[in-house]
Amino acid sequence: MFWPKLVCFALVALAYGQLYQVAGEETIVVCPTNFTQVADKCLLVDTKWRNFYESDRYCRSLNAGLLSIKNSIELNAINEWLPIIAPYQPEFWTAGNKLGETRSDYYWQSTGEQALYLPWQAGQPTPASGDCLTLLANVTMTTEEVFLSVHRLAVKNCTQWAPLICQVPLQYFKTQLCLNTSAFFEAKIPA
Incomplete structure (x- = not known):
């Protein structure tokens, strides 16, 4: 009679420990x-x-x-962020280029993938302008303010100058709270 109760208690303790461990997981993105x-x-x-x-x-x-830009969601997020981080900057280098290509296929140098999403600025692409891609905004100036349109892709000579945007993937860290449910600690408080 004692063994079934002991086995049941051990299984419940093991299940509780496993449930707590799963509940103690957290993923941090930085x-x-x-x-x-x-x-x-x-x-x-x-x-x-x-x-x-x-x-x-x-x-x-x-x-x-x-x-590199994968889709419109990414481009929209970039266009919301750029006026905050670089409000008066109309152009930035991207990884896009067609270096060594005789066709009009562009590739993202940072990933090696073919650039399938190409949101062109009005009047682009102009292959005679070069082989590299920038994010370019149209600039409108009044006597009081400067207005930038949304940034879209434009072709530029690779040897010309522009500011740049670097990218890295998000870093994911998983933390787990691990407890030894069979360990007890005694706190000693000085008198």
């Missing part, structure tokens, strides 16, 4: 220092003007790559 989470990636704007090659090298020195 970006590296100086990077900001925008959509599902971490971005960093550097307003120093460089050519495409220097920009790519700079991002790689940070263990990052130049910006």
